[in-house]
Amino acid sequence: MTKQQRLVLFxxxxxxxxxxxxxxxxxxxxxxxSEQLGGGLLTQxxxxxxxxxxxxxxxxxxxxxxxxxGRKTILSIGLYGFLVASILCAIAPTDLFLxxxxxxxxxxxxxxxxxxxxxxxxxxxxxxxxxxxxxWTAWTGIAFVIGPLVGGLLVDFASWRWVFAxxxxxxxxxxxxxxxxxxxxxxxxxxxxxxxxxxxxIVALGGIVYAxxxxxxxxxxxxxxxxxxxxxVIAMSAFLFHEHRTPYPMLPLRLFKVxxxxxxxxxxxxxxxxxxxxxxxxVIFLQQTADFSALAAGLASVPxxxxxxxxxxxxxxxxxxxxxxxxxxxxxxxxxxxxxxxxGVNLPVQYWTQLLPxxxxxxxxxxxxxxxxxxxxxGSIQPSQAGIGSAINNAVARIAGLLAIAAxxxxxxxxxxxxxxxxxxxxxxxxxxxxxxIAAxxxENRSVKAxxxxx
Numbered sequence: 312m313t314k315q316q317r318l319v320l321f322x323x324x325x326x327x328x329x330x331x332x333x334x335x336x337x338x339x340x341x342x343x344x345s346e347q348l349g350g351g352l353l354t355q356x357x358x359x360x361x362x363x364x365x366x367x368x369x370x371x372x373x374x375x376x377x378x379x380x381g382r383k384t385i386l387s388i389g390l391y392g393f394l395v396a397s398i399l400c401a402i403a404p405t406d407l408f409l410x411x412x413x414x415x416x417x418x419x420x421x422x423x424x425x426x427x428x429x430x431x432x433x434x435x436x437x438x439x440x441x442x443x444x445x446x447w448t449a450w451t452g453i454a455f456v457i458g459p460l461v462g463g464l465l466v467d468f469a470s471w472r473w474v475f476a477x478x479x480x481x482x483x484x485x486x487x488x489x490x491x492x493x494x495x496x497x498x499x500x501x502x503x504x505x506x507x508x509x510x511x512x513i514v515a516l517g518g519i520v521y522a523x524x525x526x527x528x529x530x531x532x533x534x535x536x537x538x539x540x541x542x543x544v545i546a547m548s549a550f551l552f553h554e555h556r557t558p559y560p561m562l563p564l565r566l567f568k569v570x571x572x573x574x575x576x577x578x579x580x581x582x583x584x585x586x587x588x589x590x591x592x593x594v595i596f597l598q599q600t601a602d603f604s605a606l607a608a609g610l611a612s613v614p615x616x617x618x619x620x621x622x623x624x625x626x627x628x629x630x631x632x633x634x635x636x637x638x639x640x641x642x643x644x645x646x647x648x649x650x651x652x653x654x655g656v657n658l659p660v661q662y663w664t665q666l667l668p669x670x671x672x673x674x675x676x677x678x679x680x681x682x683x684x685x686x687x688x689x690g691s692i693q694p695s696q697a698g699i700g701s702a703i704n705n706a707v708a709r710i711a712g713l714l715a716i717a718a719x720x721x722x723x724x725x726x727x728x729x730x731x732x733x734x735x736x737x738x739x740x741x742x743x744x745x746x747x748x749i750a751a752x753x754x755e756n757r758s759v760k761a762x763x764x765x766x
Contacts, residue, residue, distance in 0.1 A: 312439070319434045322492060323427035324447055325485040326386055328454040329393060329478055330420040334362065334587075334709070335458030337413075339594045339609050340471040347471070348406040352726065356524050356716065359591065361410045363713035364520055365417030367706050368512045371561045372504065374425035374702020379504075382426040382433070383492050389422025390489070394482045400475035416475075425702035432689055432701070438631040444685050446624045457616045459594045463609025508561035511550035516710065518543025523717035563699060571691035574753030575639075575684060576704055580711040581746035582643050582680060585739040587712025588719060589650060589673070592739075596732040601660040611666060618674035619681075627682030634756025635683035635690075640747050642683070646676030647743035653736050658729055676743075687754055715742075 312320075337344075341355040348354065377385045396416035403409035428447065435443045465473040522540035529536050554560040567573040590612070597603040597611060630638050649672030656665045685704070692700045715738075722738055723731030 316434055316443075318488065318492060319430050320443055320446060322386075322485060322488050323430050324450045325481055325488075326390060326423045326427040327447065327451045329481050329485070330366075330423045331451045331454035332458050332461070333397075333416060333420065333475075333478065334366070334712075335454070335590055336462040336474050337362070337458075338591055339459040339462035339598070339605050340466050340474045341595065342598050343466050343471040343605065344406075344409070348403075348409065350406045352720070353524070353528065354406045354410075355595070356720075357410045358406070358413055360520060360524065360713055360717055361413040362417040362420070363709050363716075364513075364516055365414045366420045367417075367709035367713055368516050369418055369421040369509070370425060370702050370706040370709065371512070371699070372509050373421040374429075374699040374706075375504070375561055376422075377426040377429050377702070378696070378699055382430045383489065385422050386426040386430070387486070387489055389419050389426065390482050390486050392419030393423065394479060395419075397475045397478035397482070401472045403472075424705045425699070428685075428689070428701035428705075438628065440631070440686075440690070442624060442628045442631060444627055444682055444689070446627070447685075450620075453616050453619050457613070458609075459590065459612050460606075460609035460616070462594075463604070463606035466605035468606075503559040505554075505557060505559055505561035507553055508550060508557065511546050511553060512561070515543050515547035515550050516713075518546060520713060520717045523714065524720070527720040562703065563696075566692060566696070566700065566703065569691045570753065571687050571755055572700070574749060575688035575691070576707045577753075578639060578643070578746045578750045579684060579688070579704055579707045581742045581749065582646075582684070582711075583708035584711035584715040585643075585647075585650070585742035585746070586677070588715040588735060588742070589739045591716050591719070592727055592732055592735045596727045596729075597660070599726070600728055600732065601658065603660070611662065612670065614667065614670050615674035615677065618671070619678050622675070622678035623682050626679045627686060630683035630686050635687035636750065636754040636756050638679050638683035639687060639754055640751035642676045642678075642680030643743045643747035643750070644676065646673045646680065647740040647747070649673030649676060650736050650740040650743060654733055656729075656732070684750075 337359060341358060344358060345351055345354045350357075373385060373389070393416060396412055396419050399412040400409060400416060403412055428444075431443050431447055432440065461477070462471075462474050465471070465477065518539045518541075520543075522536050522543065526536050531537055550562075551564070554562045554564055567576075593611065594608045597608040598605060603611070626638055626642075649669045652669030652672060653666065655669075660666065688704050689700050719735060719738075723734050727735070
């Protein structure tokens with residue numbers, strides 16, 4: 312690995328680490344946030360989902376901008392934006408101010424993930440690329456899983472506000488090293504931004520998510536709920552129609568003609584919906600029902616972090632050698648079995664006998680899944696499309712988590728009781744196993760490198 316490759320990998324990991332960390336670190340802080348700012352489960356859902364709405368909606372735009380104006384430029388803008396938004400979250404005086412600031416944080420986060428992963432795709436090739444993606448995936452996966460631990464430490468020993476303020480340190484380090492990054496902007500074929508697509512995407516996602524979250528308060532019979540849901544569905548239909556016809560789409564639908572790309576993203580939807588839901592349910596259940604401290608709730612998932620750190624790069628390398636299909640198939644199923652083991656949890660919760668076995672099995676399956684999944688999807692398209700390709704995959708993952716958390720009230724009610732926790736786990740296990748079956752049926756072990764017209 313050359314000096315420039317090491318620098319690219321370090322910056323890509325650090326930038327994405329912050330974005331992924333803030334997608335999960337807030338979970339363990341939600342009880343403290345709602346206790347201080349009010350709002351109960353509704354505030355908890357919106358603080359979580361405001362970030363995911365803007366991240367999921369705008370990440371496609373960010374991927375296109377990354378390919379048009381250059382990965383280094385978009386990455387730098389995202390880092391500065393994330394810094395400002397994190398400070399606003401840390402000083403939020405009300406729940407509404409925090410929710411709006413989380414939305415701004417999601418906008419900046421959308422600029423970080425596709426540009427950082429696109430840097431890796433354009434810098435590495437062959438098995439080295441698969442291994443680099445595995446390393447990137449390990450660290451971003453760790454960020455996603457270690458979030459509850461970091462949040463627990465900060466909530467118990469300082470304040471939930473430090474969950475956001477702590478972002479200043481890694482962002483400052485990333486900005487320092489970005490200056491040394493010798494990456495010039497790719498020569499664009501066009502500089503057209505799909506403004507209508509952005510607007511339709513925001514209305515579609517916002518309408519659907521608002522209805523899913525607020526239906527518990529107003530009921531599906533309320534015009535406020537079925538009206539916004541219908542508006543979201545109509546906007547989504549208009550979005551897909553527009554993307555099919557516009558010469559410069561935010562979402563190039565022709566990429567989905569590539570089998571590994573389309574099947575991989577479908578599997579991503581199921582797998583990451585389960586991953587987000589499992590993390591959301593576990594930290595809230597352990598604190599609000601099982602009487603764990605914020606730190607103890609965060610520590611519960613540490614074994615997953617350790618397993619990801621050790622095994623993800625190895626599974627990424629093995630996927631590059633043998634192909635991703637069976638890693639993607641068996642990994643989610645193993646994770647699903649781990650989630651089913653958590654059904655043995657009862658009150659009072661015994662960590663070592665009730666939680667740990669399922670958590671270990673879940674982590675093993677996850678480590679076998681994430682790097683091969685990313686490699687299969689991005690290895691099937693041209694390197695010049697890496698920005699939009701990684702943006703689509705990350706958008707699918709974030710939107711899946713967003714919709715799963717928004718809809719969880721339909722399955723478990725207004726609180727994460729023991730019964731609700733078990734019902735949520737059954738849903739998580741079903742999603743994971745479905746993702747594995749989809750991969751087993753549809754993923755091919757050969758990379759599809761034929762050029763794909765993104766328009």
